[in-house]
Structures are given as structure tokens and as C-alpha cells.
Amino acid sequence: DGGRTESLDYEVIENFAYREEQANRGRLFVMYQVAVKWFFALLIGIGTGLAAVFINISVENFAGWKFSLTFAIIQKSYLAGFVVYILFNLLLVLSSVYIVTQFAPAAAGSGIPEIKGYLNGVDIHGILFFRTLIGKIFGSIGSVGGGLALGKEGPLVHTGACIASLLGQGGTTKYHLSSRWLQVFRTDRDRRDLVTCGCAAGVAAAFRAPVGGVLFALEEVTSWWRSQLMWRVFFTSAIVAVVVRTAMGWCKSGNCGHFGSGGFIIWDISGGQEDYSFQELLPMAVIGIIGGLLGALFNQLTLYLTSWRRNYLHKKGNRVKIIEACVISILTSTISFGLPLLRTCTPCPEVDPASGIECPRSPGMYGNYVKFYCSKDQEYNDLATIFFNTQDDAIRNLFSAKTLHEFSAQSLLTFLVMFYTLAVVTFGSAVPAGQFVPGIMIGSTYGRLVGMFVVNFYQKLNIEEGTYALLGAASFLGGSMRMTVSLCVIMVEITNNLKLLPLIMLVLLISKAVGDAFNEGLYEEQARLRGIPLLESKPKYEMRKMTAKEACGNRKVVSLPRVVKVADIVSILRSNKHNGFPVIDHTRGGGTLVIGLMLRSHLLVLLQSKVDFQHSPLPSEPRVGARPIMHSFSEFVKPVSSRGLSIEDIHLSSDDLEMYIDLAPFLNPSPYVVPEDMSLTKVYNLFRQLGLRHIFVVPHASRIIGLITRKDLLIEE
Amino acid sequence: DGGRTESLDYEVIENFAYREEQANRGRLFVMYQVAVKWFFALLIGIGTGLAAVFINISVENFAGWKFSLTFAIIQKSYLAGFVVYILFNLLLVLSSVYIVTQFAPAAAGSGIPEIKGYLNGVDIHGILFFRTLIGKIFGSIGSVGGGLALGKEGPLVHTGACIASLLGQGGTTKYHLSSRWLQVFRTDRDRRDLVTCGCAAGVAAAFRAPVGGVLFALEEVTSWWRSQLMWRVFFTSAIVAVVVRTAMGWCKSGNCGHFGSGGFIIWDISGGQEDYSFQELLPMAVIGIIGGLLGALFNQLTLYLTSWRRNYLHKKGNRVKIIEACVISILTSTISFGLPLLRTCTPCPEVDPASGIECPRSPGMYGNYVKFYCSKDQEYNDLATIFFNTQDDAIRNLFSAKTLHEFSAQSLLTFLVMFYTLAVVTFGSAVPAGQFVPGIMIGSTYGRLVGMFVVNFYQKLNIEEGTYALLGAASFLGGSMRMTVSLCVIMVEITNNLKLLPLIMLVLLISKAVGDAFNEGLYEEQARLRGIPLLESKPKYEMRKMTAKEACGNRKVVSLPRVVKVADIVSILRSNKHNGFPVIDHTRGGGTLVIGLMLRSHLLVLLQSKVDFQHSPLPSEPRVGARPIMHSFSEFVKPVSSRGLSIEDIHLSSDDLEMYIDLAPFLNPSPYVVPEDMSLTKVYNLFRQLGLRHIFVVPHASRIIGLITRKDLLIEE
Numbered sequence A, B: 001d002g003g004r005t006e007s008l009d010y011e012v013i014e015n016f017a018y019r020e021e022q023a024n025r026g027r028l029f030v031m032y033q034v035a036v037k038w039f040f041a042l043l044i045g046i047g048t049g050l051a052a053v054f055i056n057i058s059v060e061n062f063a064g065w066k067f068s069l070t071f072a073i074i075q076k077s078y079l080a081g082f083v084v085y086i087l088f089n090l091l092l093v094l095s096s097v098y099i100v101t102q103f104a105p106a107a108a109g110s111g112i113p114e115i116k117g118y119l120n121g122v123d124i125h126g127i128l129f130f131r132t133l134i135g136k137i138f139g140s141i142g143s144v145g146g147g148l149a150l151g152k153e154g155p156l157v158h159t160g161a162c163i164a165s166l167l168g169q170g171g172t173t174k175y176h177l178s179s180r181w182l183q184v185f186r187t188d189r190d191r192r193d194l195v196t197c198g199c200a201a202g203v204a205a206a207f208r209a210p211v212g213g214v215l216f217a218l219e220e221v222t223s224w225w226r227s228q229l230m231w232r233v234f235f236t237s238a239i240v241a242v243v244v245r246t247a248m249g250w251c252k253s254g255n256c257g258h259f260g261s262g263g264f265i266i267w268d269i270s271g272g273q274e275d276y277s278f279q280e281l282l283p284m285a286v287i288g289i290i291g292g293l294l295g296a297l298f299n300q301l302t303l304y305l306t307s308w309r310r311n312y313l314h315k316k317g318n319r320v321k322i323i324e325a326c327v328i329s330i331l332t333s334t335i336s337f338g339l340p341l342l343r344t345c346t347p348c349p350e351v352d353p354a355s356g357i358e359c360p361r362s363p364g365m366y367g368n369y370v371k372f373y374c375s376k377d378q379e380y381n382d383l384a385t386i387f388f389n390t391q392d393d394a395i396r397n398l399f400s401a402k403t404l405h406e407f408s409a410q411s412l413l414t415f416l417v418m419f420y421t422l423a424v425v426t427f428g429s430a431v432p433a434g435q436f437v438p439g440i441m442i443g444s445t446y447g448r449l450v451g452m453f454v455v456n457f458y459q460k461l462n463i464e465e466g467t468y469a470l471l472g473a474a475s476f477l478g479g480s481m482r483m484t485v486s487l488c489v490i491m492v493e494i495t496n497n498l499k500l501l502p503l504i505m506l507v508l509l510i511s512k513a514v515g516d517a518f519n520e521g522l523y524e525e526q527a528r529l530r531g532i533p534l535l536e537s538k539p540k541y542e543m544r545k546m547t548a549k550e551a552c553g554n555r556k557v558v559s560l561p562r563v564v565k566v567a568d569i570v571s572i573l574r575s576n577k578h579n580g581f582p583v584i585d586h587t588r589g590g591g592t593l594v595i596g597l598m599l600r601s602h603l604l605v606l607l608q609s610k611v612d613f614q615h616s617p618l619p620s621e622p623r624v625g626a627r628p629i630m631h632s633f634s635e636f637v638k639p640v641s642s643r644g645l646s647i648e649d650i651h652l653s654s655d656d657l658e659m660y661i662d663l664a665p666f667l668n669p670s671p672y673v674v675p676e677d678m679s680l681t682k683v684y685n686l687f688r689q690l691g692l693r694h695i696f697v698v699p700h701a702s703r704i705i706g707l708i709t710r711k712d713l714l715i716e717e
């Protein structure tokens, strides 16, 4: 997989072109730059918000049509209803898998591991293309609308990131950055900031949780964080919240079909449990442990399954992927329709008509107490209430307060086992798929189960099963994804209830600790499997005892002389895959001097343009100014998540090969260097925290020119 | 002021002692270390929570006694009531200023600039002492209870930080770190993490806002952030929330006197405005602008006043400081008692008895509609409702919904002008003082004023003046402190209302932008004034054009040879104030080699212990092992926020002076180096992001040993 991923260049390459440009820039340009950044944050917010609204409207409408059609038909024939239900789902899933396989292969899965990799400094081919964006949006409508055991939240994060990245490079034209005013975002560093905004916007849109979005981006996705970015990211999230809110207000009046009555998250549980007693902490801790165990198991099972898929199944081509998705769809439909049929119905409890709860609910409406295959009138089918329903509504039912004993333990257990299996099997098929909502489903099922026991055991009135369902959801997500602060805040925001925060934290602390005892988090496992070399924030323990010199082994360094023959460059570039080459010059005294770092991609640009070729093997001029710089800085920019130039693309005549290039104006004269005996922990921190790509290991300096302390950096403007 | 502050050493000094210790440590020790860290987080949470509860109980009780006494007396004589009120306040303020001036001078002010400095890498003498903690707690009880225009929130942050730091070094015994199990927290780096936890705990305790606390620590206070820390910090905040909640539950039953009925923040406004229309955005933007202007003005005025105080008034000694505080106290009492007297009372509106609002409220109760110097029975004094009250209750009244037209515009304006002046004058006097609550007071006053106009102008029923008061509060804090995300979240958490988040953001965006046009944030201005050299997160624009070599000027580097005569060390240490010295060795070939960095504090430890003195001027042994290391790593640890050893403390005989020390085992062999032509922007980022103290500027290397990329750092455990 080595060829598929490549590091990003977050470093500022201070070559002559860059320095010249810096010198020409005024203060006005800096202000303009800031303004554009904020404007882009605004656009990202609006774009992601609209994408989320679009996806949700489509999904809710497809699901709404599906369920109302099926309900209408099953009044006459259950078999006909079953067939229609299966076909409807199959069609949607087929559309999704078709789009993904034929058109946007990078749109499969949740995309969060890839985005995480991107923000960690690894570029994966194709993840931020326009076609990936389109595939993600339409693919997730199909897969979620088709009732598979997956969610649309992960894909929304990827969508936000794609929108941000595309805005940043000014559209789909991959190989040229359009007008001059867009040249603000040419470096990987600027794009990283935009993508961070996009991620936060995606989470904010998925859960309508602006603060949660910021924290998710901060905790889970990004690897570097600058505090200037925080406010901009928050701004983006708030814009998303406003856009979504406005759209939903507009939909309330019935403009959007089935959308508006039910879904789009915010499972408000503010009417529920207000207080908790100390005895309840024990069952809550149990929930945490279950969450850790089931979450770690989920990670492990999906890891095996995904690696099997990658190595066998998906190697066989797109046909297999399509068939696989269809089989999973039929399986899911059959189980979600068939199992409730086997379940005998329960008589309706007496409900207070003032509470607004209906039993059984009228067909086509959202709510609890679904009537499905019941012989009597005042009966409902508790398994159908969660299984034969959209996931959003099922979760709402599981979280709901004031509905004690709605579900039987048997139904919940059946659902748990079935849905868990489905979620594991669905994970990794070639459709856009998020793990948040399935995780919440699984967690809230066993949470509610524990809640039922607590209600029966403690015999207290103010305990709500819905609260336990919420804690269960938190525990499963914590046990699988291992997020902490952001998950807490997201849970609080989606349930609109600040009071449960300490309980959620307790549960998360436990489930994360339990999960960590077994394996890594879901995204890290998946990233590793996909060959994305993530650098964690903490250096490994072994590194304390290693030095920088040991880390780079005894490999011979492939370096370039300052003035180099074109033929030599070509043969060096052909003979290895390295992306950076030290440039070594000779001093007058006959010694050598490491004068900088030359990137492969910059060399390729020079070879392609040919304007810098010279006949003489001598340095053109010791300093800049004598010869004008032929290149603007933007020529060296590599397009996002594409492979860029390769040495095979470049055609040189034999005359060209005999010429020379003086690299001095193009190299990065100030790469980071470390002394050979620095411990690898320190090197790691340097590399990770500054987001580097290359570090030179050099002997101790022979001479010290000066010393910089805090005082030297306090320059008054 | 240069002598008062000194940089912290966040770097790992990889000397032989350190390496030996690393080698001796097992995996078990690492686990133990983690466990201790979490345990300390727990302790910090509990400690800070209890401190907050203690401060609040005391303040509320003092204020309760004061007001009930005064109310009782003014039934008979307003003059007598006035005198008692003034004396009561005076006594409390006197106690506060006495404690601070005589006992804990570092406890004056809010302490946030100092803590910010500490976490930025600057140690200020005395800020984390035990006596500072005590002074802060008791001082702020006096100053807040005494009715001055200041708050207890800033001091609580400082309190949290002190508790954390004291826990970290195992108590007050400054000059020796007690038992072995505490040696986990010996480096400045570990202490920094603890102090970060303490800060977050302080905010969480002050506002009962755990998420806000984490974000405050992240955005406003810390300069470096490791994602591992986030979860621990959040844990601490949650513990605080639980402790405070438990204590308050216990106090509800009347165990804590006056505390429990009123204060301790959470100004719940969930009963208020649910929705907003687009027309309202204009007046809200106006609030933002006012907030930016008034906030920037506040910063500027306090800056002038504080610098005047520092340069003239407070130079005259503690007597002047005490007199000043007393004068301010008398002034505040007179205004808050006298002004409401001049105000004619308003007849009570008709209130729905079901709403629980009383008019006029019964004496000794908390709530709106205070009766004060009114001739008729069914009247209340609107100015007294906010002025002659504790600040928490005044804010609650200003935020309150369903109390349209409670205040007249005239009263609000009077209060605004008076309180603003008082807040400016009080700032910088020698008592513990926070700026949050006064800021909220000021902001909510003009916010409510704008709200009144909106209500009158738009004539809509669902607009609440309280909502505007809240936005006003946010705008003033944003305009003065320039916090963003954390302020948003804190405002949401203290009002327990998620729906207003986008509005708060809008207001903050505007007020911060307006404020930034005039000056820096309050804490930055104050830090600069106090000579705390904060490094901002962003390098200055000018640095792009400067190189590392230019930054260190033409100063001659003061360096040490590897084997150095004791007399030379002494004379070098005496002759300058530098804290780090490059060590230069001679190679066999006769050239020189920069082998590392020696810290002044480590040199002093060597001079004091004398065990490493040798007679020969030759290196003792080229490598470790031959001669055992005489020192454990902990001997080199400097106590927190104290001056540590000084060269004057060390007494050497003339024999000692003739001896030599081989520095090789004690120096840091891998200091960070940069090539001379690296731009200062890059140097700044390196320095700031890794939290360095010294960077060596060296010529380009003559030779490259190796090259480290991402792949080399992916070591499997």
C-alpha cells in the first residue's frame, strides 16, 4: 500500500520563490487572507449544512414512503408487504453500491479514518475528490434509506471535509488552481485548516451539535491544533446549526414531505429523569463495562471481517461487491420484517391521553407502540417498534421516558443480538456507512435492558429506562470509538439535557478503560488496516531508549550535489521512491556543507518546465537577485489527494539530459535538524507536533553562532 | 522586572542521570505513574470543589447576615442602617486587604494572567505558594462578601492552580520533595499538566460548568495541549461538578445558613425566550458592538489605572494599599446604599401568584422587586433591586424572564455608569478580584436596556428582556477578555439553555472583532503590564523577513569548556544572568564541537554538592559507566515558583575554586538546533509549540548522518 499514501508537506519551504513572494506581500494582503479564510468558513458551514439537510430530507422521505406503502399493503397481505419492503430496500442499496463501485470507490465506508489520516499528515489518493463527495452524498442516501444497519453521520464528516477541500482549491479542476484570489490556500497547511473546519461542520450537521463538532474535530480528528483555528471552527459549526435550523423551520410547514415530523436527531429527553441516587451508580458502572466489552468485540470482529474482505472478497472485483451489498440488504430486510412477525403482541398499557402518547399509534405516524401483525385492536408489537422502523425513530423510542415496560426483555435481547450481528456484517461493505447510529442503537438496547432490571429491582418511581438507554448508547460508542470529551458533549447536545453529564462521563470513563484493555479504537484499527500510517500523539515507550541515529539505521543517504546533471536527477528519481533529498555543496576549503532539502515533487516541476536548465556545471550565482526567479510559488503546489507528477510523465530529450540545474534557489534551506544522539522520544515530539515530513540527523555542530531565548522572540511590532 | 520572572524548563534534559533512570524504569512504573496522575486529578477536583463550596458558603452567609441586619435596622432608621452597612462591608474588605498585603502579596488580583504566564512557560515568583492559596481563599471571601465590584471566579481559577501545584510537589515544604512516590511530578512539564487540570477545575467550580472549564483551560490559559490531557482535565472538571452538586444538595436542607437559597451561579433562564426572529438580529448586533466598545474601554482604563498604581501608589507601601481598599469600600457602600434612596419607588405590577414572583418580596428573601425606602406598601425600588443586593442575585434579576418593565431605563443607566466606574476603580486594588461577575453585571445592564427598547419597538410578546441581558453579558465579556468558544459554552452552561448558542456566538463574534480593533484582551494587557513575557500562538508578521541569526544579534555567546575550573564557573555565573550555557569540547583533530547545553540551576546544584569536583583538568572518562553518577535526577529539580538556588548562596573554599568539573554527564546533549538562515517564523513555531527555553543557532551541518521520515517513527511495540 506504500504507493497509495504519501505524506503531506506542512512545512514552509523557504526557497527563493517563497521569500520573494513574502517580500512582495503587504499588510493588506494579510488582511485579505484573513477575510477569505472567514468567508470560506462561512461557505463550508452553509455547504455542509445544506448537504446534511438534503441527505436527511431524502432519507426520511424514502423511509417514509417505504413504511407507509408497506403498512398500507400489510393491511391486506403480509406477504405482498414483505416483498414490496424487500424490493424497496434492495433498490436503494443497489443504487448506493452502484454509485460507489462504478463512480467513487473512495466513498465507501465512513471516511473518518481517512480524514483522520489526512489531518495527521498522510494523503490518501482520492479521498477529497469531487466525485467522492457526490458518491458520498448519494450513496449514503441509498444505504441509509435502504434500512441497512449503518448511519449517515460518518459520511457527513467526510462530506464536510470534501466540501472544505474543494472550496479550498477552487473547484474540481484538479490540475490548476484557478484565479489569483484563491491562491491563499495553496499549501497543505492551509488546506488542513479548511478540512478541520469541514470535519467539525460535518459533526455539527450530523448531530446538530455545534460544540460537539468543535470538540470532535479537536479530540478525534486533528493532530495539530492552533488556537486561532478554534474560533473559526466554532464559527463554521454555528453556521451549520443556523442553516439546519432555518431549513427545519421551513420544513415544519410541510414543504419537505415526510421530513420534519420525525428525524434529524435531537432526541430530546428533557422530560425524563431529573435526579439519580447513589445506588444507581452500580448498574451504571455495569453498563460501562458491558459497553467496553461489546465495543472492543465490535472493533475486533470488524477488523477481522474487513481484512478478510480486503484480502479475498473485494479483490474479485466490483461485481462481488454489488452482490455482497444486495445479499446484506435482503438479509436485513428479512430479519427486520420477519422477526417481529414471530413475536406475539402485547396489550396496550393505559396511557394518559394528555401525554400525547398513542397506543397503538396511528399508521404512518412516528412514535411508540407500533401495531404490527397483532390480532386485537388494543395491542402493539414491541419488537416491531424498534426493528421495523427508521433508526432515528427506534432510538427515540428506546430513549423515551414515561414508557416503562414498553419493551419486553426478550424482544430487547433478540434485537440486540440480531442488530449487533447485522452491524458487524454490514461494516466494510462497499457503501457509505457511519457507525454512530448503529452504535447508539446497540448501546441503548442493552442500556434499556439494564434499566428494566433497575426499575424492577429498586422499585423506585423516578428511574426512567430511557436514561439507561442513553447511558448504554454512550458506553458503546465509548467502548468502540474511544472518544471522550467530544462524545460526552455530543450526547448532551443531542439529548438536550445537561444534567446527565456526570453520569455520561462516568460511563465513558469505564467503557473506554475497559475497551483500551483489549484493542485500539475503531478508527485507529481501521486506519492501520488500510495502511494509513497514523502517528499517535504519544511516542512509544521503546523510543526513550533509542537515539535518532539508531532510527535511521545504516541506510546510505541519497543526496544531490548543488549543481546536478539532469540525467543524474532522472536516474536518482527512477532508482528510489524517496520524496526528499538532502543537497550537499562544497565549501571553498574543500569540505562539504548540507545546504538544504529538495523535494521530489519540486524536482519534477523543474524537470517538466525546463526553464532552469543551464549548460555550465557551475553555480549560476552565489546569491539571489542576479538571476530572476522563473517560477512563482504556486507552480510548486501539488493538487489535493492526487498523485501529482511522476517521473514517468516527464519526457526529456538527450540534449536535456546533458544539461545542469542549480538547485540552490529551489531547495528548502532550513530543514529541521537534530543531533545524532537525541532520544527518539524527542525526535518524535518534534516531528509530530510540528507536522514535519523530513528531519535531518546530523553530527554535533562545530560552532555556535548564537542562542535564542524567549526574550529574543518578543519583538514589538 | 526581569528578575521576577524566569522561564520554565519543559524540555527533557537527557543527561546521564536521566538516561540511567529511564533504563532502570520498568513498564510497571509507567502504569503506576498513570495511576498517580489520575488519582491526583481526582484530588484536584475534590480540593477545588470544596474550596469553591467553602468560599461560596462564607460569602453568601456574610452577605446574608449583612442584608438581613441592614433590612431589619432600616425599618427604624435609614441612617443607622447605612452606618451598619458601611461598617460591615469595611470590616470584610479590611480583613481581605490585610491578609493580602501582610501575608500573601501574590494573591492580589485575579491571578489569571499569572497562571496564563505559568502555562506559557514563565515562572513568576510566589504565585503557586501555599500562602498564596490561603490568601486567595480568605481574601476573596472578604472582598466579595464586602460588596466590592469584583467577583470570585478569577480567584477560584488561581485557587485551583495552587491546589494542583501544591499537590504536585507534595505539600508546602518548598525545598524538598518528600517521599519517593511523589517523584512522578518532578519536571516542570508534569507540573504544567497538573496546573492545567487545576485551572479547568477552578472554572468548573466557579461557574458549575465542567465543559466550559475544559474549554477555558484549552483556549484561554494553556499554551500547549496534549490530547492525552484532555480527558484527564475533563475528569477533574466532572469531579468538581459532582462535589459541588453533592455539597449543594446537602445545603438545601438548611445546613449552610444563608447559602443554598440563592447564589452559586446557574442563572437558569430556561423558562425564558424560546425563539427569535430575524429582526431581532439587528439589536443583537448592536449589543455586540456596544460590548466591544465598552470592553475595550474597560481594558484601556484599567491598564492606565493599574500602571499608575504600580508606578506611584503601590510603591508607597502596604499602608497605602490598605487605605486605598478601605476608601473604595466606603465609596462602593455609599453609592450602593445612597443612590437607591434618591430613586422614587414604582408601583408593583400585577403578578400571577402562580408564577412564584412576589412584589414586593418579603424581607430576607432572594428575588426581584426589593422594597427599599418606599412610602406605599405595594411598591418596589428598581434601583435597589440590582444595586442593594448581592451580585449573583442582581444578575439573576437582570436575567429574569417574565418580568417585563421591571426596571426603568433611568435606573439601568444610572447603575451602568456607576457600576462601570466602580469596577474600573476597584480593579487593581490589593485584594483578590475576578472580572467575570462584574463584567456580567455591566453587560446585562446595557443588554437589558437594549432589550427594553426592542420590546417597546417591535411590540412582540415572546421577546424577553432577560435574553438581551444575557447577550449583553456575553458581549461585554467577549469585548473585554476576548475569549470565544469557552465563553460561549460557559454562558450556555450557566444559563442552562442550549437554544441561545447561535445568538451568543453572533454577539461574541462581533464584540471580539470590535474589541480587537482597539487593544488586546484584558489578560494579555495585564500580563504585559506585569512584565510577564507571554508568547502568543502566532508569530509576529515581521518575523517572516528575519532569520534566526539576526534574532540573536551579535552578542558573544558565553560558553563553557567541557572540563571547567570551578573558579571559572563562579565568575561566569556572577558576571551575567543567563540561564543556559553551551558546552564546547575539543575534538582530537583540534576542532571544536558543541556537545550540549548546561543550565545555570544544574551548575549551582553541582557547585553546592561538590561531590563531582576533581583535581585533574582532563575528562574523567569518555563514556558513562566508568564512574558512577553521584546524583539522582530529583536533585536537579527546582521548586515551583520560587527563586531556587543563587550563586550568592554557595560558599566555596579557595581549594574548591582550584578544582575542576567535567560537565559531560550533566549537560543536555541534545538541545534543539536550527540553521542560521531559518526564518524567525519557523524558529518561533518551534520554540512555542515545543515549549523550549533555549535554541542553538548553528551553521549548516557539514555532513548528514541520516534522514528520518514518518516510516522511521512507526515502531511496533
Ligand SMILES: Nc1ncnc2c1ncn2[C@@H]1O[C@H](COP(=O)(O)OP(=O)(O)OP(=O)(O)O)[C@@H](O)[C@H]1O
Pocket (backbone or CB within 6 Å): A005, A006, A007, A008, A552, A555, A556, A557, A558, A559, A577, A578, A579, A580, A581, A582, A693, B707, B708, B709, B710, B711, B712
Ligand atoms: N534521501 C534519502 N536517502 C536515504 N534514505 C532515505 C531518503 N529519504 C528517505 N529515506 C528513508 O527511506 C525510508 C522510506 O522513505 P520514503 O522517502 O518513502 O518516505 P516515507 O516514510 O514513505 O514518507 P513519504 O510519505 O514522504 O514518502 C525511510 O525510512 C527514510 O528514512
Ligand SMILES: Nc1ncnc2c1ncn2[C@@H]1O[C@H](COP(=O)(O)OP(=O)(O)OP(=O)(O)O)[C@@H](O)[C@H]1O
Pocket (backbone or CB within 6 Å): A707, A708, A709, A710, A711, A712, B005, B006, B007, B008, B552, B555, B556, B557, B558, B559, B577, B578, B579, B580, B581, B582, B693
Ligand atoms: N549563554 C549565553 N551567551 C550569550 N547570550 C545569551 C546566553 N544565554 C542567553 N543569551 C542571550 O541573552 C539574552 C537574555 O538571556 P537570559 O539568559 O536572561 O534569558 P531570558 O530570555 O531571560 O530567559 P530565562 O527566563 O531563561 O532567563 C537573550 O537575548 C539571549 O539570547
Ligand SMILES: [Mg+2]
Pocket (backbone or CB within 6 Å): A002, A005, A006, A577, A579
Ligand atoms: Mg513514501
Ligand SMILES: [Mg+2]
Pocket (backbone or CB within 6 Å): B002, B005, B006, B577, B579
Ligand atoms: Mg532571564
